[in-house]
Amino acid sequence: MDTIYADYSISMSEFKKNPARVLRTAGEKPVAVLNHNRPAFYMVAPKLFEALIEELSDRDLVNLARARLAQKDEAIEVDIDQI
Incomplete structure (x- = not known):
């Protein structure tokens, strides 16, 4: 069974x-x-x-900064x- 990462779930037909x-x-x-x-x-x-996209962007910047510091x-x- 797959993990569901949400508080709510609904069937495709109901959706x-x-x-x-x-x-x-x-x-x-x-x-x-x-x-x-x-x-x-x-x-x-x-x-x-938008918050998810911003978090991913921040992580990319952190990885870039770490690579440059190395x-x-x-x-x-x-x-x-x-x-």
Whole structure:
């Protein structure tokens, strides 16, 4: 059985009947839409989706910073006032 990462779940057929009602009922919480009792997709409010995208972007920046810090011995010192 698949793990469901949502507080609410609904069958695909019930979801198709009235997606707007599902969104209203869930509020800001994610909803797992199930097909044959397995998650087919997750429905999330725009606010939550934006937060997820921002978190992923922040993680990418952290990884980039760590990679650059690992190469700091190869860095060339410059004077920013002379640019």
